[in-house]
Amino acid sequence: MDNSFNIVGKAVIRQDALEKVTGRAKFADDINEPGQLYGVMVRVPTVHATIDEIDYSELLRVKPDSIIVDSTDIKGSKKIGAIRQDQPIFSFDKIVTPGDVIAMLVGESEDELKSLSKKVKIKFTELPALTDPTRSLEPNAPKIHPQYESNLIVHYPLRKGDVEKGFKESDFIHEETYTTQLVEHAYIEPETVLAIPLEGNKGIKIIGSIQNPFTARKVVASVLNWPLTKVRIVQAELGGSFGGKDDTMNILSARAAVAALKIGKPIKIHYSREESILESYKRHPYILKYKVGCMKNGKIIAMKIDILADGGAYSSMSPFVTWRSVVQATGPYDIENVWTDVRAVYTNNPYTGAMRGFGSPQPIFAQESIMDEIAIKLNLTPDEFRRINGFKAGSFTASGQKLENHDVNLLDVLDTAIKETNFTSKWKEYKSKTSFNGYQLDKISDTNAEQLILKKKDYINPNKLLWKGIGLSISYRGCSLGAEGIDAAEAYLSVQNDGSAYLLSGLAENGQGMRTTHSIIAAEVLGISPDKIYYLETDTGLIPDSGPTVASRSTLMGGGAVKAASDILRNRFEDFLRLEWKLKSQSEFIFKDGFVSVNGNPQQKISFSDLCSLAYKNGICLAAIGWYKSPEVNWDEHTGQGSAYFTYVYGCQVAEVTVNIGTGQVYIDKITAVHNPGKVINLLGAEGQVYGGVTQGAGYGLWEQVTTDGGKIRELNFDQYLIPTAKDLKEIKPVFVEGKDVYGAWGGKSLGEPTLELTSAAIANAIRNATGKRFYNLPINLEELLLRRKLFPKDLKRGSS
Amino acid sequence: MIINFKINGKETLINLTKNKRLIDLLRDDLKLTGTKEGCSIGECGACTVIVNGKAVNSCLVLAQQVDECDVITVEGLAEGNKLSELQQNFLKYGAIQCGFCTPGMLMSAYALFLENPTPSREEIETAIEGNLCRCTGYKPIIQAITSTVSGE
Numbered sequence: 001m002d003n004s005f006n007i008v009g010k011a012v013i014r015q016d017a018l019e020k021v022t023g024r025a026k027f028a029d030d031i032n033e034p035g036q037l038y039g040v041m042v043r044v045p046t047v048h049a050t051i052d053e054i055d056y057s058e059l060l061r062v063k064p065d066s067i068i069v070d071s072t073d074i075k076g077s078k079k080i081g082a083i084r085q086d087q088p089i090f091s092f093d094k095i096v097t098p099g100d101v102i103a104m105l106v107g108e109s110e111d112e113l114k115s116l117s118k119k120v121k122i123k124f125t126e127l128p129a130l131t132d133p134t135r136s137l138e139p140n141a142p143k144i145h146p147q148y149e150s151n152l153i154v155h156y157p158l159r160k161g162d163v164e165k166g167f168k169e170s171d172f173i174h175e176e177t178y179t180t181q182l183v184e185h186a187y188i189e190p191e192t193v194l195a196i197p198l199e200g201n202k203g204i205k206i207i208g209s210i211q212n213p214f215t216a217r218k219v220v221a222s223v224l225n226w227p228l229t230k231v232r233i234v235q236a237e238l239g240g241s242f243g244g245k246d247d248t249m250n251i252l253s254a255r256a257a258v259a260a261l262k263i264g265k266p267i268k269i270h271y272s273r274e275e276s277i278l279e280s281y282k283r284h285p286y287i288l289k290y291k292v293g294c295m296k297n298g299k300i301i302a303m304k305i306d307i308l309a310d311g312g313a314y315s316s317m318s319p320f321v322t323w324r325s326v327v328q329a330t331g332p333y334d335i336e337n338v339w340t341d342v343r344a345v346y347t348n349n350p351y352t353g354a355m356r357g358f359g360s361p362q363p364i365f366a367q368e369s370i371m372d373e374i375a376i377k378l379n380l381t382p383d384e385f386r387r388i389n390g391f392k393a394g395s396f397t398a399s400g401q402k403l404e405n406h407d408v409n410l411l412d413v414l415d416t417a418i419k420e421t422n423f424t425s426k427w428k429e430y431k432s433k434t435s436f437n438g439y440q441l442d443k444i445s446d447t448n449a450e451q452l453i454l455k456k457k458d459y460i461n462p463n464k465l466l467w468k469g470i471g472l473s474i475s476y477r478g479c480s481l482g483a484e485g486i487d488a489a490e491a492y493l494s495v496q497n498d499g500s501a502y503l504l505s506g507l508a509e510n511g512q513g514m515r516t517t518h519s520i521i522a523a524e525v526l527g528i529s530p531d532k533i534y535y536l537e538t539d540t541g542l543i544p545d546s547g548p549t550v551a552s553r554s555t556l557m558g559g560g561a562v563k564a565a566s567d568i569l570r571n572r573f574e575d576f577l578r579l580e581w582k583l584k585s586q587s588e589f590i591f592k593d594g595f596v597s598v599n600g601n602p603q604q605k606i607s608f609s610d611l612c613s614l615a616y617k618n619g620i621c622l623a624a625i626g627w628y629k630s631p632e633v634n635w636d637e638h639t640g641q642g643s644a645y646f647t648y649v650y651g652c653q654v655a656e657v658t659v660n661i662g663t664g665q666v667y668i669d670k671i672t673a674v675h676n677p678g679k680v681i682n683l684l685g686a687e688g689q690v691y692g693g694v695t696q697g698a699g700y701g702l703w704e705q706v707t708t709d710g711g712k713i714r715e716l717n718f719d720q721y722l723i724p725t726a727k728d729l730k731e732i733k734p735v736f737v738e739g740k741d742v743y744g745a746w747g748g749k750s751l752g753e754p755t756l757e758l759t760s761a762a763i764a765n766a767i768r769n770a771t772g773k774r775f776y777n778l779p780i781n782l783e784e785l786l787l788r789r790k791l792f793p794k795d796l797k798r799g800s801s
Numbered sequence: 802m803i804i805n806f807k808i809n810g811k812e813t814l815i816n817l818t819k820n821k822r823l824i825d826l827l828r829d830d831l832k833l834t835g836t837k838e839g840c841s842i843g844e845c846g847a848c849t850v851i852v853n854g855k856a857v858n859s860c861l862v863l864a865q866q867v868d869e870c871d872v873i874t875v876e877g878l879a880e881g882n883k884l885s886e887l888q889q890n891f892l893k894y895g896a897i898q899c900g901f902c903t904p905g906m907l908m909s910a911y912a913l914f915l916e917n918p919t920p921s922r923e924e925i926e927t928a929i930e931g932n933l934c935r936c937t938g939y940k941p942i943i944q945a946i947t948s949t950v951s952g953e
Contacts, residue, residue, distance in 0.1 A: 017892040020900030023835015023875035027901060030834035186935050188839045188847055189901040239901030240935050273840040511899025511936055684895040691938030718844035726929045726939040
């Protein structure tokens, strides 16, 4: 541990733990307003159709005083979206995916409204459904949004060097195709929002399970056609998000706001799990084609990548998600010649957007699987091959960015993981055992029923069915938003004259522990206990727009802002003390354990609370605003070249698994997660990120999948959509290799997403090590492992028909 | 119908409709919003409460079923202002992130202790297997419960 810190790097208990452990924490659905009414959605059971007529006559006959809210009530933007405004608050011209909402019924009883919603008759003309993204760009494909020329949402090319020349000069070429699946965030708290019309000209207050209050405000203001100031978004305690409570919550906020203003009463919308999974966006399924040119000595000299992302029915965050993919698609390898194309396209599938990892778990699964295949071809161990090609200080990324000004410690991270797990000897041992006679996984197929019947020769001693494997994956990740957009954050710190302090940053607490992390930073600078810091409620009226709480940027950007505010105050205190104690201008101070003393003269000291009181009496301003803006980054859209992110973090995960080759079951024995998050601020929070991210990553690798049948989701609740339970991962070991950096607070950078992005690839490589077989399609569930394909209920034909 | 039951040690008489779920009785009528609703089909365990010493999903229990029963919710875990050892360990070991699953998780662990004061790690994992958590990866939760057993 770094002894120069008093609190930073230690395990600090969350500030909000007390209310959460006693049931007192107020999540959005725990908040009610007198006289509130409920909003219930009206949907059409179709995938793709034009809306011909919305007929409320039967509804009004049954209940003449029905309150209906639909697109005709919207005075401002009827459609919204970060880049393309293609998503309606209420659908009025087309249905493009089953989650679409036509109208909202408002009343006192949700049960009554649900039955009344069936009385709304919508006449629509069905259109051919487009559910296969590989067909989206065909000339005769149905157009999802006719206002755009084609179903292409975005195309990012990246061109570096001469890839064809690189292939020609290569000793061998390795080509493979991988696919990843649609997955759900599965935050345990479903979406809830409460919109409260305020008195007079004060506008509207919205309280909800909102990940990005400033984005929600922007959307609501644009839908209402109001100034931003009249829309106040207050974040309730958020029951998990993982990137998932953005677009959906902005739209729900807008629906609630429109209804609340229409009838002048508070409106609450709270979703059931089924509605949540039906309407909310998911992670992009990718199809990834890689072609790698390699020399006999293990040096990769050319890589060509073609990625197709299914954006689903709306563009949402696709332009940002796929941009991260194009930047990072080669993985952390220095390659002279790179040619990458990443495209996102529309389909009628559930729309896809931000989810923890954000365009990185997909390419990492593909690229790290391929790295192992090439290593095996070259008769190298996975780590040897990665050492040849992995980034070192001064390496160039695929976008031509030189890695400098921070610890480029990828290979340290890799070595730590190798040593920690005794990787190499295990890998060699397990690999040598994989030639297994008499068991031919690949040859089992139900097209030849005869092969499904086991013969005597097929008998395998059950003890021989369990095979062990070990696999690793490595990554680099650009911190914060990069050249995606403006990147700055603010923090407000107001010390009181008794030495306690209010703190608020413009980023949001989404359960990750940001409030505690930020409080630690302020407490460290001022030499006080984090308990002295009172973190204020996130309210768009109280703090400037600091961008969304995404991209693992809350510690880096928010932390940078908190440190800036704290430094301003500390400098002010120091200046005051120099005058007060008549010290030389170069004299330095120690702020520690609630006291401030002169460096080199510990006798001259004052308690922090007395100092605050004294400064206050002398008219010193005890409040400060800190601003943290990212350094310049740049990107050329045509060539995919530029400095994409101002700094990076590095990680390596090692999976140790046992595969039952009889059942296809994969047991996770241990995941060792080695990460360089820059500087660890709260050890307890950092380890928590690792445990959680790895577990989500394992779910992505082995079990989770949202499937659709003709565009309609099959898994609408947790009985079918299976996320990991307490029994599914045996051991997770977090290891931190800190790296020095000048950015953020003492170089505290990013961790939340790196922890998830590596796991599925490490598991896939461990399965390869155990079974000798490569699996190309996530999730690697029982069917994938035994049959190399996925089975869905529709595949099973029963009965005589 | 009128039912009489004990909620967090307090005798309560309440008039309710026959089709009311226990979770709605707790959250809406008694304003005990610590109990959470995550899936409504008994899969996520966020609504777990203790009825006569057993952990149940309050979304699957009709309110009338707790007539004459002893019900404990997360609000009843602390003794006055003093947190129970289990709650303190949830804090200490970082068993909480977003906190939405926490009440249900605590109740499942508490019910386990009522039945078996010295559970093994496997018994602990089985006890909370029906409580989904998407943030913590369960390890800190298991650690907090294990440490409560050993009195660490």
